[in-house]
Amino acid sequence: MSTREELSGKRVTVAGLGVSGIPAAKVLHGLGAHVTVVNDGDDERARAQAAELADWAAARSASGEGGGGRRAGGISVRLGDGDTLPDGTELIVTAPGWRPDKPLFAAAEKAGVEVWGDVELAWRLRETGSGRAPAPWLAVTGTNGKTTTVRMLAAILEAAGLRTAAVGNIGVSLLDAVLGDEEYDVLAVELSSYQLHWAPSLRAHSAAVLNLAPDHLDWHGSMAAYATDKGRIYEGNEIACVYNVADPATEDLVRGADVVEGCRAIGFTLGTPGPSQLGVVDGILVDRAFVEDRHQQAQELAEVSDVSPPAPHNVANALAAAALARAYGVPASAVRDGLRAFRPDPHRIEKVADVAEVAYVDDSKATNTHAAEASLAAYDPIVWIAGGLAKGAAFDELAARAADRLRAVVLMGADRALIAAALARHAPDVPVVDLDRTDTGAMMAAVREAARLAEPGDTVLLAPACASMDMFANYNKRGEAFAAAVRTLAAERA
Structure with a gap:
């Protein structure tokens, strides 16, 4: 029996x-499941979402339309009650950010109820039913660099003429990718640690862990x-487990993985590569x-100058x-052509302008120390804006x-x-301001x-090493504020 058939008539929270x-609730309802949504909040936004x-x-x-023509009933929503397991629950599908120590999951474990994340749901639903093999997943995780990678x-897969999409924790949702009408040859999948925690049966074609540094430890x-x-x-990789030679912890994870026979460990390094690197x-x-x-x-694949920007990380x-x-x-x-075509998202080591022979660079996405260190390693000398x-x-x-790269530092924010x-x-x-x-x-x-504080030839770098929510809605708004300030400065000095 397929997962789609198993979900029909099932009581899913x-x-x-x-x-x-x-x-997830809409997909499950469409498959004929009896859906109850539980939510911690009971504010105006949550009530509007529930009503809709x-x-x-x-x-x-x-x-x-529900359940492929069967009347699946409505969707029940319980606001302000995210810790109680609804009676009769046979499966939980959780948002990735819900912590595993919540009472809801303890109750589920005691009752023998499985917990899936939305990635797990997408993985189990990827069979098309048309006889065509589902698109394999090339998966990426790491503390920093996931989205860019x-x-x-x-971009490289597209340059090779393949039908693909960047999905997961980025761009197109995985549920849309596996259930939509568009057929893909292969998917480029970004996965967070939260998503991986709730995806026990995921088995990628090949996968990479870019780096490991303390983050989300709470x-x-x-x-x-x-x-x-x-x-x-x-786990279960078929062809390649890609690791960072400069970060031995990533190679340790490869050694501990249970993979398909013949799957290879492939390293990447900024130095001269050895065999299988x-x-x-x-x-x-x-x-x-x-x-x-x-x-x-x-x-030979490409030149360093084909990478935009060509910063080491x-x-x-x-x-x-x-x-x-x-x-x-x-x-x-295709590697060369894809890298040449790629342009990074905003606020990722993005040059805003040159003003009075000083470069102003926005890396607002550097929200932790590991990301900030990589950004700081790309320039010298630097006036660093952080906090x-x-x-x-x-x-x-x-x-x-x-220390050796810093001309000066300007600090702001709650934990400066x-x-x-x-x-x-x-x-x-x-000097610190x-x-x-x-x-x-x-x-x-x-x-x-x-x-x-800057001198000609310096770089003013916004790489906060911190989250933005003390001052801005998100890192995008912080980066936009920096760019606007730089443009104002440029206009004043024109």
Whole structure:
């Protein structure tokens, strides 16, 4: 019996309204399941979402559309009661952000009820029923660089003439990708640690873990648990487990994975690659993994200058994307063409302007210390704009490694004192301006201070190493405020 048939008539509880819960509820209702949605919040937005969902389900049931023509009934929504397991629940489908220590999941375990995430649901529903094999998944996770790598991968696959999409924690939702009318040859899939935690049966064609650094430890409980969830991406891989040579923890996850016989460990490195690795030689991205004689031969893939921007961590992203594409059989020319066609999303090490011979670069997406360290490694000398919500992070290692590159630092945001203290310990000679502000207007002041401190040839770099929500709705709004401030500065000095 297929998963679609199994879900028909089943009592399924969906945990959470929102970007993943509502689509999951609609899909399950359409398959004939009896759906109850539980949600922690009971605010105006949640009530509006619940009413809209109930009306949608009632209209479909009345027209006979629910359950492939069967009347599946409505969708029940319980607001302000996300911890209680509804009576009769046979399956839970949860939003990825719901923590595994919630009482709802403890009750489910006690009752013997399975818990799936939306990725697990999509994986189990990927069979088309048309006799055509479902599109294989090339999957990417890591603390930083996931979105960029997946979009690079999609660009390379498209350059090879393949029907593909960047999906998962980015772009098209996985449920839309596997249930929609469009047929894909292969999918480039971004997966977060949350999504992987709730996807026990996922088995990718090939997968990559880009890096591992402390993040979301409040959700996972420990670094070990976080790494374990990231490592789930390698389970059952068929062709290649791609790891970061510079981050041994990623290779450790490969060693611990239960993969299909013959699946290979493929490393990527910014140095000269060994056999079964991709790397860089004299400004050229080369492949010593997917060639006939990897001990004696190397295949030129692209030039470092084909990567935009060619910052070290972004070159590493390109190598990981190339490794997954080559694992799928993509020719070297498509790697080059795809990387040339790729353009990064906004607020990811994005140059805004040159003003008075100083470059202004927006990397607002650097919301943790690992991402900020990669960004800081790309420039020298730097006037660094940093600060925000630290999320429990420590900044000593970051300050020590960046010290020699820093001209000055401008700090703002709720947890700026933590960065200031680390700089005092590890970079005591670097001038630090503490704006003592958490209002959105602080960004203009930060840019003015950075411009005052910068010298011709310097880079003013927004790489906050912190989350944005103390001052801005999200990192996009923070980056937009920085770009607007730079444009104002440029106009003033024109």
